Amino acid sequence: MTVLVLGLFIFLGAHSVRMVADPWRTAQIARLGPGRWKGLYTLVSIAGLALVVWGYGLASAHPAVVWTPPVWGRHVAALLTILAFVLIAAAYVPRNRIKAALGHPMLAGVQAWALGHLLANGTLAAVVLFGAFLAWAVADFVSARRRDREAGTSYPTGTPARDAMVAVVGLVAWALLGFVLHEWMTGVRAFG
Structure with a gap:
């Protein structure tokens, strides 16, 4: 540890x-x-x-088991990671409405990813890892939004085409990681 x-x-x-x-x-x-x-x-x-x-x-x-995750935790984790990947994609695709609304969608995506993984994992290592990322992402999001307000920063409004691109990129990345790479990278099957 x-x-x-x-x-x-x-x-x-x-x-x-x-x-x-x-x-x-x-x-x-x-x-x-x-x-x-x-x-x-x-x-x-x-x-x-x-x-x-x-x-x-x-x-x-x-592993030291802190708690036994509920069966539904894996399903909620899958939904939250879809949201996470879409939010992360929004950080990189210019001129989309998610970035315009949130300012820092990457940090919001890390929050969704970490929360989903906390719900699906109950070991001490998982609680430390995903809990740390969740706490950091919440604190950094609040800090970044405060800096934006103080600096008067605004983000360009997005277009429906860019929003669609964000959704497609996020969903493809989620499917690739969830169905192909997750087990290879972590030794744990995300689905199945």
């Missing part, structure tokens, strides 16, 4: 710098330059993510 917690601390810590130390972040970008800052940020994020994956695998080898 130590490796998992360390990985979460590094990965989510790197992704929280703007939320908790924005002036320091701005000063570092000015000092290092955007390219070097992004390079360091990427290296730290990859290291943290690698520790998260490794730590979760280690903790899952000897």
Whole structure:
């Protein structure tokens, strides 16, 4: 569990710098330059993510059951992950109405993904992993929306064609991960 917690601390810590130390972040970008800052940020994020994956695998080898998930938890998780993938797609497809409404659909998608996985998994490692991501995504979403309000940031209105593109990309990515890649990546069949 130590490796998992360390990985979460590094990965989510790197992704929280703007939320908790924005002036320091701005000063570092000015000092290092955007390219070097992004390079360091990427290296730290990859290291943290690698520790998260490794730590979760280690903790899952000897699972401590915190609670027994209800059967319906898997079905709700499937629906929430559909929503998550559509929201994540909305973060990358320009000029869609989801991004215009939420501003930060990636963070909303992480919330849906984490909540769904909490409902479907009851081990201590799962509660730590998905609980940490859920708490971080909620805090970062609130922080990002506050920054938007303070800066007067607005997002361009979307078009129905872009909304359709978001839905298709999200659903295809969800199906690919759920039916093909999830078991390969995690050793757990998402469906079936």
